[in-house]
Amino acid sequence: MLLTGAEIIMECLLREGVDVVFGYPGGAILPTYDAMAKYPQIHHVLVRHEQGASHMADGYARATGKVGVCIATSGPGATNLVTGLATAMMDSSPIVAITGQVPTAAIGSDAFQETDVTGVTLPVTKHNYLVYDVEELPYIIREAFYIARSGRPGPVLIDVPKDVQNARIEFQYPQGEIRLPGYRPPEKADERDVAAAAELINQSQRPVILAGHGILMSGAMQELRELAERAQIPVTLTLLGKGGMPESHPLVIGMMGMHGEAAANHAIQEADLLIALGMRFDDRVTGNLKTYSPNSRKIHVDIDASELNKNVMVDVGIAGDLRTVLAQLLPHVESNQHPEWIARIRDWQEDASDRDIIQYDTGDKLFAAQVINDLWRYTGGDAIIVTDVGQHQMLEAQYYPHQRPATLITSGGLGTMGFGTPAAIGAKFGRPDEVVWAIVGDGGFQMTMCELATAAQENINVNIAIINNSFLGMVRQWQELFYDRRYQATPMFNPDFCKLAEAFGVPAMRVTHRNQVEEAVAYAQSINGPTLIEFVVEKEEMVYPMVPAGASLHEMKRRPKLSEAKQ
Amino acid sequence: MTAPTLTNKQTIVALVENKPGVLNRVVSLFRRRNFNIDSLTVGRTHQPHVSRLTIVVDMQQANVQLIAANLYKLVNVIDVRIISDDPHVSRDLALVKVRTDDVESRNQVTAICERYPARILDIGTQVAVVEIVAAEDTVEAMIDELRPIGIVEMVRTGVVAMGRGTRIQDTDYRPAVPVKSNGNGYHL
Numbered sequence: 001m002l003l004t005g006a007e008i009i010m011e012c013l014l015r016e017g018v019d020v021v022f023g024y025p026g027g028a029i030l031p032t033y034d035a036m037a038k039y040p041q042i043h044h045v046l047v048r049h050e051q052g053a054s055h056m057a058d059g060y061a062r063a064t065g066k067v068g069v070c071i072a073t074s075g076p077g078a079t080n081l082v083t084g085l086a087t088a089m090m091d092s093s094p095i096v097a098i099t100g101q102v103p104t105a106a107i108g109s110d111a112f113q114e115t116d117v118t119g120v121t122l123p124v125t126k127h128n129y130l131v132y133d134v135e136e137l138p139y140i141i142r143e144a145f146y147i148a149r150s151g152r153p154g155p156v157l158i159d160v161p162k163d164v165q166n167a168r169i170e171f172q173y174p175q176g177e178i179r180l181p182g183y184r185p186p187e188k189a190d191e192r193d194v195a196a197a198a199e200l201i202n203q204s205q206r207p208v209i210l211a212g213h214g215i216l217m218s219g220a221m222q223e224l225r226e227l228a229e230r231a232q233i234p235v236t237l238t239l240l241g242k243g244g245m246p247e248s249h250p251l252v253i254g255m256m257g258m259h260g261e262a263a264a265n266h267a268i269q270e271a272d273l274l275i276a277l278g279m280r281f282d283d284r285v286t287g288n289l290k291t292y293s294p295n296s297r298k299i300h301v302d303i304d305a306s307e308l309n310k311n312v313m314v315d316v317g318i319a320g321d322l323r324t325v326l327a328q329l330l331p332h333v334e335s336n337q338h339p340e341w342i343a344r345i346r347d348w349q350e351d352a353s354d355r356d357i358i359q360y361d362t363g364d365k366l367f368a369a370q371v372i373n374d375l376w377r378y379t380g381g382d383a384i385i386v387t388d389v390g391q392h393q394m395l396e397a398q399y400y401p402h403q404r405p406a407t408l409i410t411s412g413g414l415g416t417m418g419f420g421t422p423a424a425i426g427a428k429f430g431r432p433d434e435v436v437w438a439i440v441g442d443g444g445f446q447m448t449m450c451e452l453a454t455a456a457q458e459n460i461n462v463n464i465a466i467i468n469n470s471f472l473g474m475v476r477q478w479q480e481l482f483y484d485r486r487y488q489a490t491p492m493f494n495p496d497f498c499k500l501a502e503a504f505g506v507p508a509m510r511v512t513h514r515n516q517v518e519e520a521v522a523y524a525q526s527i528n529g530p531t532l533i534e535f536v537v538e539k540e541e542m543v544y545p546m547v548p549a550g551a552s553l554h555e556m557k558r559r560p561k562l563s564e565a566k567q
Numbered sequence: 568m569t570a571p572t573l574t575n576k577q578t579i580v581a582l583v584e585n586k587p588g589v590l591n592r593v594v595s596l597f598r599r600r601n602f603n604i605d606s607l608t609v610g611r612t613h614q615p616h617v618s619r620l621t622i623v624v625d626m627q628q629a630n631v632q633l634i635a636a637n638l639y640k641l642v643n644v645i646d647v648r649i650i651s652d653d654p655h656v657s658r659d660l661a662l663v664k665v666r667t668d669d670v671e672s673r674n675q676v677t678a679i680c681e682r683y684p685a686r687i688l689d690i691g692t693q694v695a696v697v698e699i700v701a702a703e704d705t706v707e708a709m710i711d712e713l714r715p716i717g718i719v720e721m722v723r724t725g726v727v728a729m730g731r732g733t734r735i736q737d738t739d740y741r742p743a744v745p746v747k748s749n750g751n752g753y754h755l
């Protein structure tokens with residue numbers, strides 16, 4: 001079959017099972033766009049900014065576990081992808097980005113719209129390629145997909161010069177094994193390490209499991225649950241670990257970290273054993289490392305050996321696929337009970353519920369926490385939630401318990417504002433049968449709100465909840481706590497979001513009172529297409545608990561106790 | 568003279584695919600992760616598709632393990648060994664241009680060269696070029712002796728190293744294991 005490089009790109013995408021790509025055309029990628037006409041099986045979504053394309057590919061990938069694909073032209077098109085690549089890199093999300101490049105003869109000459117894209121994206125991709133020879137193109141695309149989704153997943157970029165897209169060769173899809181001599185993600189654990197880990201678990205009095213994104217990515221939900229139940233070990237989740245075990249399960253004690261549940265943070269600090277599974281001890285979950293869980297032994301399992309002993313020194317470090325390693329470990333773990341330890345955790349939980357804003361009588365005021373908790377209630381706790389970054393994101397983590405994996409999609413590692421809206425669109429393309437809500441702040445929404453036009457053009461059924469506090473809320477919170485309320489550059493003049501949505505042809509509704517929330521959720525979900533609901537909430541709300549940056553994990557700022565406030 | 572500082576030098580040998588940009592990936596990794604390189608050399612091997620990097624770093628053992636794990640993450644890096652953990656040989660080459668503009672200095676340089684694995688490559692009435700090939704500390708010791716005479720120019724290649732005996736660091740000894748890859752999405 002005689003094909004051009006551009007047709008080879010489309011042909012290979014098809015063979016990788018790609019059904020949708022998110023992109024934006026331009027001179028250097030035009031041959032590939034021209035070839036798309038011959039491949040109607042692959043739906044192209046025209047975004048409004050390439051950042052949106054990268055977040056959509058990411059949202060698609062996180063919702064499905066499959067590789068998301070985005071396409072951009074050379075120069076500015078490619079540089080616009082960078083934020084999305086960095087976001088995907090930090091959260092180990094498998095995406096393949098294809099960018100046009102100036103013709104090979106012009107490379108290095110500062111040609112029109114030339115950027116050293118492989119250079120620029122080197123630190124924010126798992127791997128990248130500049131294709132010089134069309135003969136290599138099919139091999140590279142196959143490798144790229146393989147690298148993106150295997151081991152610790154991540155973004156891979158392929159930069160394709162225009163002449164390579166135009167070159168015509170006899171195409172044969174590469175068969176057989178992919179030969180990457182230096183690429184060997186670990187699989188199984190050494191049995192001695194497994195035995196050492198099991199011994200620590202069997203002897204522990206106060207164990208805690210710290211479950212992260214790796215649970216979902218290796219599909220270890222069942223194994224995690226078995227481990228926790230067999231030895232009665234409480235489980236705390238990272239932000240990206242949410243859904244790794246149903247949050248209604250009595251052993252799940254919620255999210256850990258800066259805005260984690262107080263009970264989870266106290267448990268980590270007082271534990272005698274941490275079992276860290278597919279998480280990476282980010283500073284947002286450890287607080288001050290010097291005082292982090294001072295009296296515990298530590299077991300750490302991660303697919304990425306470079307995460308072991310990076311931030312926290314551990315007693316047993318195992319590089320391997322979590323599901324495989326847990327399956328090795330389970331036969332060695334004895335049934336156990338830790339009634340005193342669990343009772344202690346229940347005390348912390350009771351104390352927390354006495355401080356919970358949901359228990360407060362807030363009268364006529366609408367609080368973001370209530371909106372999110374109501375969203376949970378009226379969506380049956382079963383929607384795919386995609387958040388942006390800020391207070392609303394942390395409140396989602398606190399007030400929207402997830403029962404299933406891959407139902408919370410959020411930028412954890414990079415904390416990328418503007419992620420929510422496009423990632424929700426991508427997620428809906430990946431899981432069309434699920435109800436998808438984006439929960440975004442008024443600030444972050446405005447960073448990528450142009451994608452409302454994409455949603456409208458595609459008539460994609462995403463519901464966008466703007467939590468409008470007229471502030472860059474999370475930054476304002478820091479200013480309130482640490483900068484004497486000097487609200488420098490955080491108050492927002494906002495557009496009329498409902499009118500804005502209408503201008504895009506997107507039905508919208510404004511909610512100012514709690515009794516309207518149920519109706520608004522029902523209204524949004526009744527429309528088969530994008531909708532926008534603006535929730536006008538209290539302006540100066542706080543997210544508690546909060547571990548101030550640099551403080552120890554147990555040194556949380558808390559809301560006052562309700563029982564004491566009443567006296 | 569400053570007192571000798573306690574160094575913790577470790578030598579890493581990495582075999583990498585001989586492809587454009589691979590050195591850039593390695594160097595970028597060290598910069599990004601804030602690992603300090605003492606010396607880095609790149610050279611060919613007996614296999615045309617493989618290059619060999621020798622990297623000397625000055626840090627604790629645990630951190631060297633981290634560097635090795637990070638190097639492994641680069642797709643083009645085939646094999647990594649912390650070679651200083653095991654018996655090994657290492658060599659550094661230095662060219663030193665030193666003042667020889669009087670009889671005394673000329674005699675001193677000649678005498679020093681006799682006590683080291685060193686050679687005078689070029690000598691004139693003003694300067695001489697001295698070559699030494701030796702382990703790094705030997706090179707340093709000789710340079711310290713030459714310094715009072717007057718070093719005017721110097722270059723060192725950085726260390727290359729190889730394990731002793733029959734432990735072969737090669738690219739073919741470990742088969743490429745098939746990697747698990749969830750092509751069809753999550754196993755939910």
Ligand SMILES: Cc1ncc(C[n+]2csc(CCOP(=O)(O)OP(=O)(O)O)c2C)c(N)n1
Nearest residue numbers: 390391392415417441442443444472473474
């Ligand atoms: C691209 C980007 N720029 C800046 C920040 C820093 N930042 C973190 S949270 C936040 C405020 C977010 O405000 P908003 O979107 O209104 O959400 P809220 O916190 O009010 O819920 C800012 C500016 C960021 N995370 N990402």
